[in-house]
Amino acid sequence: MSLFDWLLDPTGGVGVLPPGSTAYTASPWIDVALDPFLLQNNSTHQIRFSVTLPDSPTLRGSYWAALAFTTQPRATLQQGVAARMRTRALAVVYVTVQGTEQPAAELQGVTVVTGEEDGKRFLVADVANSGNVYLRLNGELRFVDTAGEVVRRVPLPERVLLREGLVRYRLPFPEDLPQGAILAQVEIQPQGPAGGYGGPPLYGEVALP
Helix, strand or coil, rough: CCEEEECCCCCCCCECCCCCCCEEECCHHHEECCCCCCCCCCCCCCCCCECCCCCCCCCCCCEEEEEEECCCEEEEEEEEEEEEEECCCEEEEEEECCCCCCCCCEEEEEEEEEECCCCEEEEEEEEEEECCEEEEEEEEEEEEEECEEEEEECCCCCCECCCCCCCEEEEEECCCCCCCCEEEEEEEEEEECCCCCCCCCCEEEEEEE
């Protein structure tokens, strides 16, 4: 076991960093025994930890860290090739200072791009966190025809948006999209740590080329 900081890039990739290396790290506040343990097949192992915040009036909003569980590498033989495999699982810990939450987000742009090689179309939308807590983003992509009717609905995958972070959606157009579709609309509903947001959904639209 070990403690890490972590960040998300705009496409959702996770970057693991040494503890205490990010601006909003919670790793110094986590007390946990990092002793190794044996996990048998089809069994569970309970980990207990405590979180103690320093007495500081400057703490506001959300902070985060991760408990990492890394397996000891074991040699395996596959088609005559020896390999040593190691697996790491992260248990994310969020800490939000109650009463200081200020959730806010902005939809910075909505565009349609076309793949150079295959000609497939994608809707690209950037969402920035302008508040002080992490957010979970859900929503849908809609396609509208000349009569103003919605001809396709595509649910968006849930994404996490960290403080001062950016989420970039790159959403493929449905292969069976009707020819009469002329407009793409994206609607995103952020949710804060307690489930609320306090503002209207984020909305953007773009005409189809």
